[in-house]
Amino acid sequence: GLESAPVEEHxxxxxxxxxxxxxxxxxxxxxxxxxxxxxxxxxxDYQFNRMPHSYGVRARTRSLxxxxxxxxxxxxxxxxxxxxHIGDYADIIVDGSKHLGMPHKFYYGKTGRIFDISKRAVxxxxxxxxxxxxxxxxxxxxxxxxxxxxxxxxFLNRIKENDKKKAIAKKDNKKVSTKRKPVEPIEGHxxxxxxxxxxxxxxxxxxxxxQPHTNIKTYQ
Numbered sequence: 527g528l529e530s531a532p533v534e535e536h537x538x539x540x541x542x543x544x545x546x547x548x549x550x551x552x553x554x555x556x557x558x559x560x561x562x563x564x565x566x567x568x569x570x571d572y573q574f575n576r577m578p579h580s581y582g583v584r585a586r587t588r589s590l591x592x593x594x595x596x597x598x599x600x601x602x603x604x605x606x607x608x609x610x611h612i613g614d615y616a617d618i619i620v621d622g623s624k625h626l627g628m629p630h631k632f633y634y635g636k637t638g639r640i641f642d643i644s645k646r647a648v649x650x651x652x653x654x655x656x657x658x659x660x661x662x663x664x665x666x667x668x669x670x671x672x673x674x675x676x677x678x679x680x681f682l683n684r685i686k687e688n689d690k691k692k693a694i695a696k697k698d699n700k701k702v703s704t705k706r707k708p709v710e711p712i713e714g715h716x717x718x719x720x721x722x723x724x725x726x727x728x729x730x731x732x733x734x735x736x737q738p739h740t741n742i743k744t745y746q
Contacts, residue, residue, distance in 0.1 A: 587631050591622030601670065608674060610648050614640050615675035618650070618667060627668025637675050648672060 584591070601621065610616065618633050627647055632654070642649030647666040654663045688704040695702040 584631065587622075590631060590634060591620055593622060605673075606669065608669065610640055610643060610669070610672070610674075612640055612643060615677055616640055616648070616650060616672045617675045618652075618671060619673050620671050624668065624670040627666070628671060629665055629667050633663075633665070637677055642666070 601623075615637055616639075617637050618629055618635065620628055620631075620634050633652055636652045638650040638652035640648055641651050641664065644666065647668045649664060649666050650672075652663050652665070653660050655661075691702050691704060
C-alpha cells in the first residue's frame with residue numbers, strides 16, 4: 527500500500543512588543559522596508575539599500591505644523607485685521623494650512639521685533655544662536671503666521687501702576703518707592719499658647735513593617 531508522508535505544520539506568532547520575540551511585527555515591517563528598497567550596483571553586484579534619510583525643509587513637522595483639536599478649517603478674519611507697527615514684538619506661530627510666506631521650522635515659537643511692514647508680510651528680526659555667536663536674522667513673514675507677543679504686557683502694566691502711585695504721592699507730598707522687592711520673611715511676633723496648640727515634631731519609634739499573622743490555620 528501507499529505509505530503516508532509526514533506533514534509539517536508551521537505557526538507564526540506576531541507581537542507588538544519587541545521583547546517577546548525577535549520576529550515581532552515591528553521588526554517584520556522593518557525587514558519588509560529593507561527588502562523593498564531600491565537597488566544599487568556596487569562592484570558589479572546589486573545590493574539593497576534602506577530608505578534614504580530625509581532632511582527637507584518641512585522634515586519632522588507633522589505635529590509642529592498641525593492645528594490643534596477642533597481648530598481646523600478657515601481662520602477667522604480677525605486674525606487678518608490685526609494692526610502691526612514698527613517696533614512691536616510678535617511671535618511666529620506657523621499656520622500649516624497657509625504655504626505662502628511660511629518661515630523655516632527653526633523660527634517656530636520665536637519672538638522678534640518688527641522692522642518693516644509690506645503689503646502682505648511683515649519684516650521681523652530674530653536672534654539666532656550659531657555656535658558661539660548670536661546673529662540677528664531678518665526675514666519677512668506673512669501675517670497668517672504671526673501673532674502679537676505678550677512678552678511686554680506685564681512690564682507695560684507695571685509702568686501704568688507706578689505712574690498712578692507717583693501721581694498720588696505727588697498730591698500728598700510724599701515719597702514712594704516703585705522698585706520691585708522680593709518676598710520678605712515673616713516679621714517677629716509673640717504666640718499665645720491659650721489660643722493655639724503646640725505640636726511637637728519628633729521622629730517615630732522603629733516599627734516592624736512586616737508583622738506575621740499568628741492565627742493562621744495550617745491544613746495537613
